[in-house]
Amino acid sequence: xxxxxxxxxxxxxxxxxxxxxxxxxxxxxxxxxxxxxxxxxxxxxxxxxxxxxxxxxxxxxxxxxxxxxxxxxxxxxxxxxxxxxxxxxxxxxxxxxxxxxxxxxxxxx
Amino acid sequence: xxxxxxxxxxxxxxxxxxxxxxxxxxxxxxxxxxxxxxxxxxxxxxxxxxxxxxxxxxxxxxxxxxxxxxxxxxxxxxxxxxxxxxxxxxxxxxxxxxxxxxxxxxxxxxxxxxxxxxxxxxxxxxxxxxxxxxxxxxxxxxxxxxxxxxxxxxxxxxxxxxxxxxxxxxxxxxxxxxxxxxxxxxxxxxxxxxxxxxxxxxxxxxxxxxxxxxxxxxxxxxxxxxxxxxxxxxxxxxxxxxxxxxxxxxxxxxxxxxxxxxxxxxxxxxxxxxxxxxxxxxxxxxxxxxxxxxxxxxxxxxxxxxxxxxxxxxxxxxxxxxxxxxxxxxxxxxxxxxxxxxxxxxxxxxxxxxxxxxxxxxxxxxxxxxx
Numbered sequence: 001x002x003x004x005x006x007x008x009x010x011x012x013x014x015x016x017x018x019x020x021x022x023x024x025x026x027x028x029x030x031x032x033x034x035x036x037x038x039x040x041x042x043x044x045x046x047x048x049x050x051x052x053x054x055x056x057x058x059x060x061x062x063x064x065x066x067x068x069x070x071x072x073x074x075x076x077x078x079x080x081x082x083x084x085x086x087x088x089x090x091x092x093x094x095x096x097x098x099x100x101x102x103x104x105x106x107x108x109x
Numbered sequence: 110x111x112x113x114x115x116x117x118x119x120x121x122x123x124x125x126x127x128x129x130x131x132x133x134x135x136x137x138x139x140x141x142x143x144x145x146x147x148x149x150x151x152x153x154x155x156x157x158x159x160x161x162x163x164x165x166x167x168x169x170x171x172x173x174x175x176x177x178x179x180x181x182x183x184x185x186x187x188x189x190x191x192x193x194x195x196x197x198x199x200x201x202x203x204x205x206x207x208x209x210x211x212x213x214x215x216x217x218x219x220x221x222x223x224x225x226x227x228x229x230x231x232x233x234x235x236x237x238x239x240x241x242x243x244x245x246x247x248x249x250x251x252x253x254x255x256x257x258x259x260x261x262x263x264x265x266x267x268x269x270x271x272x273x274x275x276x277x278x279x280x281x282x283x284x285x286x287x288x289x290x291x292x293x294x295x296x297x298x299x300x301x302x303x304x305x306x307x308x309x310x311x312x313x314x315x316x317x318x319x320x321x322x323x324x325x326x327x328x329x330x331x332x333x334x335x336x337x338x339x340x341x342x343x344x345x346x347x348x349x350x351x352x353x354x355x356x357x358x359x360x361x362x363x364x365x366x367x368x369x370x371x372x373x374x375x376x377x378x379x380x381x382x383x384x385x386x387x388x389x390x391x392x393x394x395x396x397x398x399x400x401x402x403x404x405x406x407x408x409x410x411x412x413x414x415x416x417x418x419x420x421x422x423x424x425x426x427x428x429x430x431x432x433x434x435x436x437x438x439x440x441x442x443x444x445x446x447x448x449x450x451x452x453x454x455x456x457x458x459x460x461x462x463x464x465x466x467x468x469x470x471x472x473x474x475x476x477x478x479x480x
Contacts, residue, residue, distance in 0.1 A: 014421075015387040017428035022319070024410070024417040026383070026430040039384040043467055047388065078387060082395035095392045095459045096451070104466040 013077040034060055044081065046107070050100050051089050055081070116236035119190075119208045119225045120312055121280045123260040124243030126214030127250045129272030133243055133301075134211055140308040147193055147205040149186070183224045186210070187231060191442055194234055208235065208311070215258055218265050219423045226425050237427075242266035246274045246300075249285045253292070260292055260370050264402040264447045265422050265429075268311050269298040293403075293447060294372045295333040316420045319430040328416055331407060331436035369450040370402065377442040377464075380411035385467040389417075389460055390426070397422035400451055406444030407432070419444070 012018070016090045019025040026036040033041070037057050044055045048065075058064045062077040064085050073084040094100070124130045131150075137143050196202040217238060225235050243261045245252065249271070263269065269289060274282050282300065289298070297310060319330055331372045386408070394401060402470055404421045418430040446456065 013391075014426040014428055015391065015421075021432060024383075024413070024429040025328055036384065040388065042384075043384050047392070047463070048464060058142050078391040080397070082392050092396060093392060094396045095463065096455045098395070098455075101459055101462050104462045107466055 001043060013079045015078050040078070045076075046104070047095075047100070048085065050103050051085060051091060053085055053088060116206055116317070117194075117206060117234060118238035118315070118317070119210060119289075120238040120313075121218055121221055121240045122211045122243065123216065123218045123262040124270075125245065125249075125256060128214065128243040128245040128249070128252075129270075129301075130211050130214070130243050131270065131271055133241070134209065136306050137209070137308055137311070140306070142308055143207065143312075145203065145205050146207045146209055147197075148209050148211065149189055149193070150211045174228060183220050185320050186221060186224050187228045189349060190231055190235065207238070217258060218262055219425070220404075222265075222422055223425055236317050237315075238317075239267040240265055241268045241270055241311055242421075243270045243272050244285065244289060246271050246277050246282050246285060249286055250281075255286055261402060261449070263289055263351070264292045264370055264372075264449075266293060266296050267315065269293065269296050270311070270367060271298065271300045274300045274303050274332060292372065304314050316418075316427050316430065319418055319420075319432070321467065327418075327432050327436065330405075330420075333405070335398070343440065370447065372403075372445065372447045373453040375406075375442075375444045375446070375460065377409075380409045381442050382464060382467050383408075383410045383413075383417075385463050386410075386460075389463040390421075393456070393459070394421070394424055394426070397451060398446075400449040401446065402449060403447040404444065406442065407436075408442045408444070409440050 014052065016027060017023050017025045019028040036059065037060060041055050041057055041063070048055055052068050054066050054068075056064050056066070058074070063081070064072050065075050066072040067088050069093050071088060073088055075081050076082050083091045120214050122130050134148065134150075138146065138148070172220070190208065190288070193205075197204055210221060212218065222240070224236055225231055225237050242265075244263060253263065271282065271285065271289075286298065297309070299307060299369055314330075316330075319327055390404070401421075401423060404419065404426075408417045408419060410417045413431070416432045416435055418432055420427045420430070446453075448456070
């Protein structure tokens with residue numbers, strides 16, 4: 001179910017495409033799927049740090065997105081991550097925000 | 110998951126009022142290959158469709174109260190398609206293998222595409238096919254300049270069809286094509302009535318055929334990304350999208366200075382981190398999806414020997430396609446964006462920074478582990 005719309009069967013997202021012939025996916029087996037989830041959490045947290053948020057895996061089936069004070073939302077997949085992040089912080093999560101870009105650049109300089 | 114080859118393709122014919130959508134539809138329906146095609150028109154059409162199917166849909170739209178724009182669904186369209194499918198399954202109408210939707214001249218194509226893509230019932234029976242946009246050679250330039258919806262229709266199109274070219278000067282047609290190429294630099298383009306109707310070219314070689322490992326579809330897609338049209342006489346050469354290359358993601362800009370919609374390409378030499386790319390593009394589409402009319406590209410993904418094709422319209426991104434092989438010796442990732450009011454440089458800087466930041470992070474991690 002799409003957590004936002006309440007529409008049944010609407011949870012698929014292109015980053016979680018089901019492995020089938022012709023489709024690029026990192027869901028082909030359980031180990032690869034878990035590895036990708038771990039990578040995703042690590043990558044997302046580099047960005048979410050800018051907003052004071054932290055993402056963690058929850059039982060390999062969802063993610064938990066939390067503020068520093070512990071306010072938490074369940075996130076099904078990446079499409080919902082940024083909507084929930086904006087809801088928790090009250091800020092727009094914009095990858096074109098010069099301040100975010102500057103922080104990411106500073107972090108790897 | 111439904112096998113995509115079993116899904117019924119849905120083609121959208123869009124274009125401004127009076128641009129020749131219905132005429133194109135009439136010509137297409139005379140083709141024997143389209144004899145088993147159902148048609149939905151959202152203005153009551155006057156086309157004589159004795160042996161075809163005609164349903165009327167109204168302009169109502171349902172935006173689910175969620176802020177989840179990928180789920181923008183046109184309720185009437187959804188119901189009309191479901192009704193057609195139901196009648197087909199019950200044998201109450203002839204069995205059809207393709208559905209063509211002709212939109213009104215003022216319609217934004219995105220909600221129509223989104224309906225087929227996201228409707229929880231439709232997506233198990235139908236799939237998106239090519240979007241075909243008609244442009245009137247006589248009035249097209251004015252309409253593109255004055256009507257934002259018309260510019261969007263052209264920008265999101267997979268195939269372009271210039272009509273009424275016999276009613277204006279060749280120079281005016283060339284000027285119009287030049288204007289169209291600023292909005293959509295790479296979609297195959299036909300002129301009518303000068304060129305014969307190529308029904309297969311208009312309707313086939315779509316993104317789902319890519320996933321089906323159709324080499325022809327993959328060649329078309331690769332040529333489209335590169336902007337070189339050498340596959341058919343009817344396909345006019347597009348502007349070359351070859352970028353300057355480099356890790357910084359340099360590319361070319363095809364800015365349209367008379368409007369805010371423009372196209373550009375990003376080119377990356379180094380293989381891309383798929384996870385970072387997914388996070389970045391998802392974040393970008395969440396905030397700016399309505400202004401990113403098209404994104405399509407061929408990516409060199411780290412740890413993947415074959416390229417990955419991506420293809421999206423606004424908030425809607427198709428499942429990434431694992432192509433059979435590289436179309437040529439060039440192994441650079443190329444992404445074409447058609448955007449409304451967003452700056453090329455900031456998008457390039459953002460994506461490059463996301464990728465570099467993560468690369469540095471992996472390096473630090475492996476160094477710490479002594480790998």
